[in-house]
Amino acid sequence: MRAYAVAMAKQFTRKEISERNTKKDAVFIIDNIVYDVTQFIDEHPGGHEVLVNVAGKDASEDFDDIGHSLDAKELMKKFKIGELVPEDHIKRQRRSLNWEDNKTENESTFVGSWKFPLVLGIVMTVLYSYLFG
Ligand code: HEM
The missing domain is CATH 1.20.5 (Single alpha-helices involved in coiled-coils or other helix-helix interfaces)
Incomplete structure (x- = not known):
């Protein structure tokens, strides 16, 4: 770990996350942020299977597809354990509603x-x- 990382959010690589894919150690990525939901799995209103299915992966699209509430987005902050290393970031084109369409x-x-x-x-x-x- 680089010295300056102490003051920063902990950084993970996609490879490290990919190994944490079980119900007992469930970690996933949403928008380049890393969440550990091991403690939350049985309380998730959407059920534990969906979270186990995306454990170890990038769940950004799945999370958005559900259309989670603001409450859910507030709640997920509690499970943040760090971020992806910048080299592993991906930029996503956010879907936006265009009224001119x-x-x-x-x-x-x-x-x-x-x-x-x-x-x-x-x-x-x-x-x-x-x-x-
Ligand atoms: C830390 C991350 C997450 C948190 C805190 C969270 C929290 C919640 C909450 C509070 C709800 C109730 C509905 C709402 O308030 O929107 C919910 C529903 C749900 N979530 Fe999550 N969720 C997370 C990640 C995910 C992921 C990654 C998936 C998909 C792979 C998922 C799939 C679902 C589904 C299918 C429902 C049920 C929607 C329905 O009944 O209409 N969630 N989640």
Whole structure:
């Protein structure tokens, strides 16, 4: 362990975590944070099997797929034991709801619509003839 790590969160490699995959030692990764849920397994409202299934693995997607409540996210802080070493981090593209999805591009604003250049042309013509006509 490097000396400066004492003040920092404990760091684990994915390989180290992969060995901790049993009900008696259940550790997994969610968003590059490492959680030890051994004590929690029998209390997990979603059942113990799901947690044992992801023990030793990266459970980020599974955790998100369930749509855990804010309470659950608060609770999981109690089980954090450290982080992944930076070399083992993965970046995930978070799913985000995009309310613009059902509109086709260029239709959402006046500036983006086909009418804009037309109106701009008329305004410029009127302005030009007013100033220089
Ligand atoms: C430390 C990590 C975790 C904590 C603290 C936690 C906590 C909870 C809590 C409090 C609930 C009740 C519902 C809610 O409040 O959202 C729940 C439900 C559930 N959890 Fe977790 N959970 C964790 C990890 C996971 C993981 C990794 C999985 C999947 C592999 C999982 C699967 C489920 C399922 C299937 C339910 C039931 C959902 C339902 O009944 O609709 N949980 N969990």
